[in-house]
Amino acid sequence: MASRYETLDLLTRGNDMDIRVFEPTKCTGCRNCELACSIAHFGAFNPKRARIRVLRRGCAEELHVCNHCNEHPCVAACRRGALTWDDGEVFVDEAACDLCGDCVTACPSGGIRVFDGDLLVCDLCHGDPMCVKFCTTGALVLKAR
Amino acid sequence: MDRLLWVDLAAGRTRKTRVPEEWKSCYLGGRGFTSRVLYDLVDAHVDPLSPENVLTVATGPLDGTLSPSSGRFTVGCKSPLTGLLGDANSGGHFGPELRFAGYDAVIIQGRARGPVYLLIDDDHVELRDASHLWGRGVFDTVSALEKAHGSDVKVIAIGQAGENLVPYANIMAAGHNAAGRTGVGAVMGSKNLKAIAVRGSRDIPVADDERFLAKVRECHRKLIADPTYADFSEYGTLILVDIAQASGGLSTRNGQLGLFEHYEDISSHVYQDTYKLASKACFSCILHCKNYARVASGPYQCENMGPEYETMVTLGSRVGVGSLAAILKANQLANDYGLDTISAGTSIAFLMECSQRGLIDERYEWGDADFVIDCLRKIAYRDGIGAFLAKGVKAMSREIPGSEGFALHVKGLELPAFDVRTGKGFALGEAVASRGGDHLRALPNFELLSKTREEGIRWFGSPDCVDPYTENGKVPMVIWHENYGAVCDSAEICKYCTFATYAVMPKDVADLLTFATGRAYSETDLLTIGERIVNVERVFNLRCGMTPDDDTLPKRFLTEGLAEGPAKDVTVDLGRMLPEYYSRRGWTLDGVPTREKIEALGIEVKGVA
Numbered sequence: 001m002a003s004r005y006e007t008l009d010l011l012t013r014g015n016d017m018d019i020r021v022f023e024p025t026k027c028t029g030c031r032n033c034e035l036a037c038s039i040a041h042f043g044a045f046n047p048k049r050a051r052i053r054v055l056r057r058g059c060a061e062e063l064h065v066c067n068h069c070n071e072h073p074c075v076a077a078c079r080r081g082a083l084t085w086d087d088g089e090v091f092v093d094e095a096a097c098d099l100c101g102d103c104v105t106a107c108p109s110g111g112i113r114v115f116d117g118d119l120l121v122c123d124l125c126h127g128d129p130m131c132v133k134f135c136t137t138g139a140l141v142l143k144a145r
Numbered sequence: 146m147d148r149l150l151w152v153d154l155a156a157g158r159t160r161k162t163r164v165p166e167e168w169k170s171c172y173l174g175g176r177g178f179t180s181r182v183l184y185d186l187v188d189a190h191v192d193p194l195s196p197e198n199v200l201t202v203a204t205g206p207l208d209g210t211l212s213p214s215s216g217r218f219t220v221g222c223k224s225p226l227t228g229l230l231g232d233a234n235s236g237g238h239f240g241p242e243l244r245f246a247g248y249d250a251v252i253i254q255g256r257a258r259g260p261v262y263l264l265i266d267d268d269h270v271e272l273r274d275a276s277h278l279w280g281r282g283v284f285d286t287v288s289a290l291e292k293a294h295g296s297d298v299k300v301i302a303i304g305q306a307g308e309n310l311v312p313y314a315n316i317m318a319a320g321h322n323a324a325g326r327t328g329v330g331a332v333m334g335s336k337n338l339k340a341i342a343v344r345g346s347r348d349i350p351v352a353d354d355e356r357f358l359a360k361v362r363e364c365h366r367k368l369i370a371d372p373t374y375a376d377f378s379e380y381g382t383l384i385l386v387d388i389a390q391a392s393g394g395l396s397t398r399n400g401q402l403g404l405f406e407h408y409e410d411i412s413s414h415v416y417q418d419t420y421k422l423a424s425k426a427c428f429s430c431i432l433h434c435k436n437y438a439r440v441a442s443g444p445y446q447c448e449n450m451g452p453e454y455e456t457m458v459t460l461g462s463r464v465g466v467g468s469l470a471a472i473l474k475a476n477q478l479a480n481d482y483g484l485d486t487i488s489a490g491t492s493i494a495f496l497m498e499c500s501q502r503g504l505i506d507e508r509y510e511w512g513d514a515d516f517v518i519d520c521l522r523k524i525a526y527r528d529g530i531g532a533f534l535a536k537g538v539k540a541m542s543r544e545i546p547g548s549e550g551f552a553l554h555v556k557g558l559e560l561p562a563f564d565v566r567t568g569k570g571f572a573l574g575e576a577v578a579s580r581g582g583d584h585l586r587a588l589p590n591f592e593l594l595s596k597t598r599e600e601g602i603r604w605f606g607s608p609d610c611v612d613p614y615t616e617n618g619k620v621p622m623v624i625w626h627e628n629y630g631a632v633c634d635s636a637e638i639c640k641y642c643t644f645a646t647y648a649v650m651p652k653d654v655a656d657l658l659t660f661a662t663g664r665a666y667s668e669t670d671l672l673t674i675g676e677r678i679v680n681v682e683r684v685f686n687l688r689c690g691m692t693p694d695d696d697t698l699p700k701r702f703l704t705e706g707l708a709e710g711p712a713k714d715v716t717v718d719l720g721r722m723l724p725e726y727y728s729r730r731g732w733t734l735d736g737v738p739t740r741e742k743i744e745a746l747g748i749e750v751k752g753v754a
Binding site: 042044045056134136137 | 209245346351369423437
């Protein structure tokens with residue numbers, strides 16, 4: 001849980017009212033967001049476990065992460081009711097999820113993945129995302145909804 | 146992590162072993178490992194291009210973590226260019242991926258019967274046929290391997306230059322990060338190894354994650370607060386083109402001049418305004434000094450990362466080329482062929498000066514961009530004049546009487562962009578560097594940053610060490626930088642965050658390592674590790690036949706003053722620094738490490754004074 005690190009002196013501090021915004025021209029592809037995400041959720045560095053991913057294509061940096069979008073087709077795609085939409089966010093009931101991958105296919109952002117027995121969906125670190133804290137270029141920022 | 150991957154190309158076999166504890170505690174990783182392997186496993190007398198040479202690719206203990214700018218790797222072997230210790234260091238994303246696959250280093254021995262590439266997918270390791278890749282450039286090779294194995298594999302590869310055993314061929318990471326000195330690419334080519342593709346999905350835990358992350362954040366803050374951060378993150382190393390011109394040391398026409406008449410056309414601002422599309426970062430780096438640029442049309446149309454300052458000079462002012470578009474094109478071609486732009490450009494500049502002085506019959510004109518571009522292809526294929534240029538400056542000058550004085554190399558390695566008459570600490574550093582004419586072993590930027598005399602006393606005990614144009618007070622400064630530089634190369638943390646900015650200091654790296662590994666490191670421990678590595682490399686070079694007479698610079702820098710600019714009439718007096726350097730290193734007057742020094746550093750004694 002990201003709250004393990006809440007005593008750290010970090011640059012940003014979000015709250016539940018904020019939403020994460022990506023500004024692609026400011027992204028340099030350092031992948032600190034992936035590293036911050038994986039250590040926050042798994043206690044180790046491993047981009048394969050990160051719920052946020054940045055892929056470089058030529059000059060462009062593509063962000064793949066759950067944007068908690070208003071359409072959230074992942075929720076409708078889930079046949080087991082493991083994904084729900086509540087107050088602007090997608091939530092995962094891990095006990096109900098059988099890792100079938102239907103939500104992965106349904107997501108228009110390529111923002112959901114399955115790795116090593118886990119469904120990887122951004123939980124915004126409960127309002128205080130670690131990826132934003134470690135993004136020094138301003139590519140990932142928090143804005144009021 | 147924690148494993149060595151041994152690859153026997155002749156037998157087509159691989160095996161995995163634990164990294165010896167002593168390697169980790171005494172040599173950290175990266176360059177420490179590659180130099181340790183050379184010291185232990187490579188007979189100093191082997192032909193560098195024979196199967197007996199060993200090619201080691203090593204990561205550092207911070208690779209794969211959030212530690213600032215810590216995603217680098219080092220490739221080491223005996224150099225085909227110098228016949229001495231060779232290594233090259235690169236950023237990008239390959240180093241961390243290798244570590245995510247579970248390996249601290251890959252040690253490659255022997256020679257494959259035909260072209261192969263090494264595929265590493267976590268525990269699965271396989272040598273595969275590379276016949277379809279042989280003859281292809283770096284960009285093509287990387288694309289083909291990404292297509293075959295998924296876009297998330299990270300690739301290092303050689304181009305045609307490495308295949309054709311050009312002694313200054315690079316190993317390229319992802320097509321634009323270069324392990325680019327001492328000809329490591331030729332050694333890879335001699336082994337018939339075209340590429341290494343790796344994918345890793347293992348966790349890299351850290352011993353104390355809270356303190357580690359707090360330390361990372363502290364380092365980020367210090368970096369961002371450093372006065373050099375703004376320019377470096379905006380312009381990258383290209384800002385040095387402007388600084389070099391201002392200090393009278395923008396190496397022009399093979400170092401005959403220190404001011405370039407077309408400087409305005411190749412300045413960082415022109416690049417920024419005309420061609421740059423975006424800033425890019427290596428893994429875990431907040432400095433993002435890399436640039437992505439495009440020449441949209443015309444004969445030099447191209448799109449790629451870079452070039453860096455070194456290339457801007459060696460394929461620009463040093464050969465008299467003032468067309469930025471042409472330099473960008475040349476950089477792209479050199480990356481694709483897998484050529485060291487410093488050595489290639491300096492070899493071409495040497496040929497041009499031979500022509501200027503009438504030492505050869507052919508006419509080659511300064512500033513002929515199309516000739517330079519054509520030469521790169523010819524060097525990579527050893528075609529026509531390229532076969533001569535591919536020998537490198539030292540061997541070329543042996544064949545042209547009267548040219549030795551302006552053959553810009555030390556120990557056979559072509560000299561980088563910086564004109565050492567405008568920085569005497571750099572001059573000493575390049576004269577004694579263990580891989581030959583190289584600025585990155587010492588990189589004593591301290592003397593260039595307009596530090597105060599009080600800072601000079603506080604840091605290195607001399608008010609004069611902050612004056613780039615004097616030899617006074619430089620030795621302790623250079624030794625500190627060499628030792629700390631060896632630490633950075635071994636932890637695989639970028640020197641631009643440790644001492645181009647002086648933001649992340651030895652105590653910080655010690656903390657990062659302590660919190661990451663759980664093994665307690667102090668600042669003193671680290672600088673001793675650095676000193677140990679410098680000494681191991683020195684001993685290996687002496688075994689290879691290097692003598693103290695090789696600790697010198699081209700006669701040009703020792704006797705010819707520059708004609709104009711701030712460094713007018715300045716020459717380098719190595720005699721005022723070398724004896725003190727040897728003495729402070731604990732070496733004999735002939736520059737040989739004493740047995741006492743070697744034993745005190747805990748190095749196994751082989752072939753010392």
